[in-house]
Every structure is written in structure tokens, then in C-alpha cells.
Amino acid sequence: MATQPMPNPMTMGGRTIVVTGAAQGIGKAIVDLSLSLGARVIAVDLDISDMKATDCLLPLACDVSHADMVDATVTAAIER
Numbered sequence: 635m636a637t638q639p640m641p642n643p644m645t646m647g648g649r650t651i652v653v654t655g656a657a658q659g660i661g662k663a664i665v666d667l668s669l670s671l672g673a674r675v676i677a678v679d680l681d682i683s684d685m686k687a688t689d690c691l692l693p694l695a696c697d698v699s700h701a702d703m704v705d706a707t708v709t710a711a712i713e714r
């Protein structure tokens with residue numbers, strides 16, 4: 635009887651995550667790692683000018699200290 639290969643526990647394929655503070659520092663590192671593991675990423679930051687949308691990356695500008703902007707960002711992410 636052949637053994638089944640173990641699935642990669644570090645895969646994020648089929649998952650969508652939201653990362654705030656995604657344009658720099660730890661947030662950017664989380665975006666990069668998540669994309670490399672197969673996740674779709676919604677990258678939220680005040681300035682998204684350096685991020686380019688791809689099939690797996692959706693940059694959205696948002697000030698998370700304003701509830702109305704957060705609501706609009708969540709709605710935009712769900713629609714896409």
C-alpha cells in the first residue's frame with residue numbers, strides 16, 4: 635500500500651486574507667509571504683501607489699481609523 639504524501643501545512647491556496655498596513659514593513663512582508671504561499675491578498679493601506687493589482691493582489695486605499703472608510707473597503711473587496 636502506497637502512502638499518501640503529506641499536504642504542505644504552509645500552503646494558503648484557496649484562501650483570501652486582508653492585510654492592513656500592507657505597503658511597508660511587517661505588513662508588506664506578510665503580503666509577500668502570503669502571496670508566495672498561494673493566498674489571494676487584499677492589501678489595505680493609506681498609500682497604495684506602489685502596489686499593482688494582480689489576479690492575487692487587490693490593493694485598496696483606506697484609513698482604518700474611519701469606520702465609514704472601512705465599511706466601503708470591505709464592500710469593495712467583497713464585490714471583487
